[in-house]
Amino acid sequence: MIQTCEQIPYPQLAEQFGTPLYVYSQDALTQAYRAYETAFSGSQPLICYAVKANSNLSIIQHFAQLGSGFDTVSGGEIARVLAAGGSADKIIFSGVGKTVAEMQFALQNNIKCFNVESLPELDRLNEVAGKMGKIAPISLRINPDVDAKTHPYISTGLKANKFGIAMSDAERAYQHAASLPHLQIVGIDCHIGSQLLDLSPLSAACERILHLIDKLAAQGIELQHIDLGGGVGINYRPNDNPPDLQPYADKVAQLLAGRDLALILEPGRSLVGNAGSLITRVEYVKQGEEKNFVIVDAAMNDLIRPALYQAYHHIDNVDGSRQNRMVADIVGAICETGDFLAQEREIAAQQGDLLRVHSAGAYAASMASNYNTRNRAAEVLVSGSQARLIRQRETFDDLIAHEKACLVE
Numbered sequence: 147m148i149q150t151c152e153q154i155p156y157p158q159l160a161e162q163f164g165t166p167l168y169v170y171s172q173d174a175l176t177q178a179y180r181a182y183e184t185a186f187s188g189s190q191p192l193i194c195y196a197v198k199a200n201s202n203l204s205i206i207q208h209f210a211q212l213g214s215g216f217d218t219v220s221g222g223e224i225a226r227v228l229a230a231g232g233s234a235d236k237i238i239f240s241g242v243g244k245t246v247a248e249m250q251f252a253l254q255n256n257i258k259c260f261n262v263e264s265l266p267e268l269d270r271l272n273e274v275a276g277k278m279g280k281i282a283p284i285s286l287r288i289n290p291d292v293d294a295k296t297h298p299y300i301s302t303g304l305k306a307n308k309f310g311i312a313m314s315d316a317e318r319a320y321q322h323a324a325s326l327p328h329l330q331i332v333g334i335d336c337h338i339g340s341q342l343l344d345l346s347p348l349s350a351a352c353e354r355i356l357h358l359i360d361k362l363a364a365q366g367i368e369l370q371h372i373d374l375g376g377g378v379g380i381n382y383r384p385n386d387n388p389p390d391l392q393p394y395a396d397k398v399a400q401l402l403a404g405r406d407l408a409l410i411l412e413p414g415r416s417l418v419g420n421a422g423s424l425i426t427r428v429e430y431v432k433q434g435e436e437k438n439f440v441i442v443d444a445a446m447n448d449l450i451r452p453a454l455y456q457a458y459h460h461i462d463n464v465d466g467s468r469q470n471r472m473v474a475d476i477v478g479a480i481c482e483t484g485d486f487l488a489q490e491r492e493i494a495a496q497q498g499d500l501l502r503v504h505s506a507g508a509y510a511a512s513m514a515s516n517y518n519t520r521n522r523a524a525e526v527l528v529s530g531s532q533a534r535l536i537r538q539r540e541t542f543d544d545l546i547a548h549e550k551a552c553l554v555e
């Protein structure tokens with residue numbers, strides 16, 4: 147059995163577009179988006195896809211056509227959303243380090259809301275907006291100090307994390323914001339971490355934020371929306387069950403019942419993660435003294451998650467009839483011992499075979515680099531029997547386009 151993406155066999159895609167190759171299923175993107183709409187139908191949220199998970203223009207365009215808004219964390223991401231046809235009034239702008247230039251760009255484009263992450267950011271935004279004769283709509287990102295129980299590098303809602311404004315400073319921050327003439331308070335947000343497999347910390351964070359909203363209301367600060375961030379995990383192993391959205395959605399609906407608060411969500415990984423695969427060709431099979439190595443043409447520059455977080459991605463042979471399984475490290479060609487896609491993995495692989503790295507739609511292509519002067523992979527979007535090249539493979543000229551060999555004599 148040869149594996150396919152929708153109706154197209156992966157070997158055909160590899161033949162046409164080369165490898166390493168990111169392949170996304172448009173239908174899987176749509177289904178993931180619809181799953182949110184269905185689960186949260188009672189709360190009618192504005193779903194703001196977190197662009198950092200996969201920032202390809204066609205992916206953004208697809209979500210825009212489904213009605214999505216966008217969570218962005220840089221001027222570049224805002225520009226991408228606009229270039230892909232997303233509407234500015236559905237863009238929210240998160241991030242701990244917004245520069246003056248990024249604030250100006252966002253204000254010029256009249257985005258929906260700034261998710262402000264510190265007191266000094268409030269002052270800067272007020273000043274920038276004032277100089278432009280604008281009023282900046284703001285939400286404060288509150289750090290609810292809830293343990294997301296995920297990998298420490300992707301946990302963001304604890305006191306020790308750099309993100310958001312501490313719960314203990316929240317009321318003071320809102321009062322300060324209310325005193326600034328060029329800001330308009332519209333909401334509150336939190337995001338406690340990523341790849342959560344137990345969603346109960348998300349509703350616990352919601353409860354804490356609602357408690358704060360009540361305290362703010364008593365002080366005359368009324369909010370229009372609550373934004374619960376992203377964080378819903380996906381399955382990286384074939385037999386894992388992804389967390390069920392419905393109990394989370396039901397709990398949120400119950401907590402919001404009777405309140406005049408719009409709901410915003412910022413899912414990233416759960417909209418794109420399981421819709422993508424990285425297809426890579428086996429260059430060599432090397433039997434070492436202690437280990438076997440399957441050396442493939444994708445590497446940590448294409449997919450850094452295993453190296454960075456010891457993340458597990460399921461990998462198998464695109465041709466399911468391949469025999470002779472062995473245990474091997476599946477590695478790239480980069481000069482780093484940490485350059486692996488999998489370790490101690492059972493795999494059937496011969497030189498020339500195609501391997502499929504599963505669940506590679508999120509934080510994969512968007513985290514790719516040119517390390518070792520390797521060109522970034524091409525990306526393809528498949529719908530039924532059609533495949534569109536949505537990012538060309540980089541060339542050597544692309545890689546050196548912004549450099550000059552021009553020493554001072």
Ligand SMILES: Cc1ncc(COP(=O)(O)O)c(C=O)c1O
Nearest residue numbers: 196337340376377412413414415
């Ligand atoms: C502020 C913010 N919102 C949304 C997301 C998306 O998270 P996820 O991909 O886990 O849904 C992130 C990334 O963790 C984030 O930092």
Ligand SMILES: N[C@@H](CCCC[NH3+])C(=O)O
Nearest residue numbers: 198300340341451508509
């Ligand atoms: N890049 C991470 C997730 C970080 C989420 C962004 N706050 C990953 O690959 O899992």
